[in-house]
Amino acid sequence: MVQMVNVAYGQSGTSKATNAIGQRPMQARAYAARAAQFLLLKAPPAAGKSRALMFIALDKLRHQGLAKVIVCVPETSIGGSFRSTDLTSYGFEADWQVEDRWNLCLSGTEDAPTSQKVQAFIDFMASDARVLVCTHATFRFGFDAVEAARGIAAFDDIFLAIDEFHHVSADDNNRLGQILRRVVTRERAHVMAMTGSYFRGDAVPVLRPEDEARFVPITYSYYEQLDGYEYLKSLGINYSFYKGRYLNGLPEILDTKLKTIIHIPHRGSAEAYSDKNDEVGRIIDLIGRHVGAEAETGFDLVETADGRVLKIADLVNDAPGRELVKSALMREIRGPDGKRDDAGDRAKVDIIIALGMAKEGFDWVWCEHALTIGYRASLTEIVQIIGRATRDAPGKTQTRFTNLVAEPGVETGVVTDAVNDMLKAISGSLLMEQVLAPNFRFYRREDGDIREPISIDGQGHVTIGIRGLMEPPTTRAREICENDMNDLMATACQAMDARVLNPETAPEVATQMVLTEIIERRYENLSPEETEAVRQDLAARMNILTLARREEERGFSEQQAAFGGTVDTL
Incomplete structure (x- = not known):
């Protein structure tokens, strides 16, 4: 057996600690963005995504004027994560309450015929009930039935939460993706998408770029979660x-x-x-x-x-x-x-x-x-x-x-x-x-720069200065560097082709070609300057762990010199 990766964590206990209203750090981070109409939450398993949704949904119902909440899960076994939950005992203003009949994953209807579950969905939409939990499939069929009878306006002022969001696809044949696109472009409902995966999709993206741009991303990294364990x-x-x-x-x-x-x-x-x-x-x-x-x-x-x-x-x-x-x-x-x-x-x-x-x-x-x-x-x-x-x-x-x-x-x-x-x-x-590593952020380091060449904040973000680094020239390029790097790394790890292995091609040249092609395909409207800035950031992230291992062997005294070098080989 070959051990490829072994990551040690600090056991700080912070990711499990709660604030005055009963929220873990990830949940508090998500709750701070609760006013956004479209939210995309990326957090690892056991980070507490279901409870984060409860906090935000209650605020949408109580303070933002929304009428109903629909929570969609991929399979019935996950529906239990959204059952009624005591939140007030831990300091929050209200409890999460789902009437048994409206949790279609636990109400006894989970194994019922599709027509029965769709009828329950229709009944919910016609009732004064506030919260429904159902599967992705029930939502798809229920949406079609309600829209046929009342039009898409029936879903205005509804908070739609989609758990395990990576099941959605921008592919034209993905019905859930089609429905979501229509709801988002209408701009009358609110949407929260949640996933434990950091990748939009392995072949087809989860969202089209123009749709994804509408979402406010909240990311809680594996490093933050595991480093904060007890x-x-x-x-x-x-x-x-x-x-x-x-x-x-x-x-x-x-x-x-x-x-x-x-x-x-x-x-x-x-x-x-x-x-x-x-x-x-x-x-x-x-x-x-x-x-x-x-x-x-x-x-x-x-x-x-x-x-x-x-x-x-x-x-x-x-x-x-x-x-x-x-x-x-x-x-x-x-x-x-x-x-x-x-x-x-x-x-x-x-x-x-x-x-x-x-x-x-x-x-x-x-x-x-x-x-x-x-x-x-x-x-x-x-x-x-x-x-x-x-x-x-x-x-x-x-x-x-x-x-x-x-x-x-x-x-x-x-x-x-x-x-x-x-x-x-x-x-x-x-x-x-x-x-699994900390989140890296890079800045262009100049002569006489008074900033620390390497610094770590309380959330596990490592900021590194690199001489000659091209910083993102636009807001769009900066957002890509801040939010999309795990997706781009996933694509890059799968895309390294024969050019990378060709002995007649220098590794840095092959890597530059592959990464540039990935970025240009993913973001068709970026300028050459934006593309190059994103490529340099991506290359730095992909190489940083190798550099870290090398510097650990050579000692910290040489570390600043290595990170202070140019990015010509990136």
Whole structure:
């Protein structure tokens, strides 16, 4: 196994601390922007996005004159995050209240026919009720039905919140994207989009540039979140290779003493070699001997070679028993005082095996290892999976993500595909290193500049002076440098092509060509000066961690000289 990234954090506890009205730092940052009509919140898993939405929605209803709130989630299991919540006990002016009948993810209608859920949506729009929680799909069908009867004006003065916003796409075939575009361009409703992914989309952008420009972005970085944790202090990102079938590579990387989520390969992928349930059975056989099942949870009981009995939750098998397993996973073990029993809740389950589930919105704070089998084309999916392992919990000081991919070789069916998958897995890991690092800001450093060459503020932003740096010449270029760099880095990590590997082309020339093309395709109306300023900022961010490692080896005495150099090689 190769460890690509290992990031240590400060355990300051600040990201979990609350202010006088019960808001964590991320929530307070979002709440400060509550007057904006269109909000785009990017924050990592467990940062508290659902409660941030509650604070803002209540202000929209109570002080900004909006009539209703519609919260849209991608699947019913996430709807529980938006159930009625006590906020006044922690200092806020009102509680978040959702009538049971209007949380369509929890009201008993979640498994009802589509027509029944759409009728409930129509009834809500015609009622005096203030808050509805539904799935993306129910909203799409409900919007069409209400618009057909009353016109799009029925959605004026409504606050529309879309959770897991990366499901939206600017593609003309994406119905949710079409609806959102119409609502935004009409400029009568308010919209808040929330996502734990820092990337707009892996192939098609989430929003068209002209639509995205209407949104006020609020970004809370992985670094801010993890550095402010109380217990977790390090995250490792690894990749490992296997020959033949992926089962051959599991024994080396699967530590059954760690709380682990295993994601088996997508069906139809090169790594999937058998029926999904057969693959799960073989994984269980590797772990130990199946000795039964727990009646009240449906968890499989497996005895290991050293005599431990592990509880394994199988979310791959879609037989009726899976609902029992899902319910047991979602149920928190509480003590007599009504608070979580840490020891009991941690002991509830040891390993979860999943296919398409246990990603976004899935909360298992005790997870110490997210093990993903097979290359994942979507960086958004990688971020979501890593997020399952980055919750803070008592006694949990380390966590890791491992991607198990096929080792390229003559026995590999399609050698080229295997090599590409390996390189993309590595580039995904390197990109995550950028995401997990502090936020960097750069300024042009002149002779006699009295500013510190390197400074760090209380939010983890590192400001670095670079001689010769071209600063953004316009407001638009400056906004791109401040808000879009993680997206651009995601694209760049995937776009490095043969020119970068060509020995006849200097690396700095190849990098300059690739980055310039990325920026020009993404922002068609930028001037050459704006494009070059953005390129230099992007190149600096992509190189800064390499420089930091080099300077750590050479010592701080030489650090200022390195950062004071020119950007000719960027």
